Amino acid sequence: MIITTGDRPLTEVAARAERLAERLGVPYAPRGNQSMSKLLSRYGDEEALVVLLQGVRLLRPDRPQLQFHPSMGFVRAKRVLKGESDPMLEAAGMVPGDSVLDCTAGLGADALLFAVHGGERSSVTALESSLPLYALLTEGMAHYASGLVEVDAALRRINVVHSNHLDYLRSLPDNSVDIVYFDPMFREPLEDSAGISPLRAYANSDSLSAESVSEAVRAARKAVVLKEKRGSGEFGRLGFAELLRPGTKTSYGVITIDQRS
Structure with missing residues (x-):
């Protein structure tokens, strides 16, 4: 698993993502303008946790997207x-x-x-x-x-x-x-x-x-x-x-x- 952000993240969001990656012991992958598939390929990983301003989602190409929501x-x-x-x-x-x-x-x-x-x-x-x-x-x-x-x-x-x-x-x-x-x-x-x-x-x-x-x-x-x-x-x-x-x-x-x- 890698930790990344959405496109053009606020500085605070990128910092949150980096801190979370460090705490979990997994790679932090700066998003830049890369597509998610390219980012996963670059890091040789299968799934990414995407940190957003007021939410978070879990992405994997072979599975439906999972977004946090108390439903x-x-x-x-x-x-x-x-x-x-x-x-x-x-x-x-x-x-x-x-x-x-x-x-x-x-x-x-x-x-x-x-x-x-x-x-x-x-x-x-x-x-x-x-x-x-x-x-x-x-x-x-x-x-x-x-x-x-x-x-x-x-x-x-x-x-x-x-x-x-x-x-x-x-x-x-x-x-x-x-x-x-x-x-x-x-x-x-x-x-x-x-x-x-x-x-x-x-x-x-x-x-x-x-x-x-x-x-x-x-x-x-x-x-x-x-x-x-x-x-x-x-x-x-x-x-x-x-x-x-x-x-x-x-x-x-x-x-x-x-x-x-």
Whole structure:
């Protein structure tokens, strides 16, 4: 992966791109007036993260363009700000000030919702094992402008970490975070989505392991939550109680920590 900018970038944008490349340990490629295909060919690379003034996109010739945008997370966040309920937050039993570990960040929609609902006293950490997705997420959350002050502030509060979730969970002390959340990529998509389909090419498609769940239960103080297809056998396999939601294609499963034997 290389880090570059759009055509004729502002000095501040070029500086941001260069700092990000240095932090990630990947090449910074000044754009000049080169086409993206020529730039990739020059550096012998397959993908480029393009830093923009208020956004960021991931480009690869053989895959659809992936641009940072909270997507439905933004819609859901606006509902929560209006005082409406959200099934994920209800399943997690989150209250303002809780700490949350999102083990499968993706494009950060769920982490955003946790941060909006949790408020300034909450702590939300989002893990992403894919370096290109991590780069897209950390840069996007730092600079994306949604038009809502509360949403932008919540994005900036999220701590994005480049890590495999099992390794990260193993490093945590017992009872060190209120809620641990998993939303693994469905092996078979429920529906096509312009926002999600490009993500599938980068995201980890492995099944959630029983060891990951065990480590999550050890580290959590209140609950471990899993999002899956409605009626999925993953809930039973991994020890989650499925919360049925009439008329929906997805469900949340919960392991409530204070009810452990």
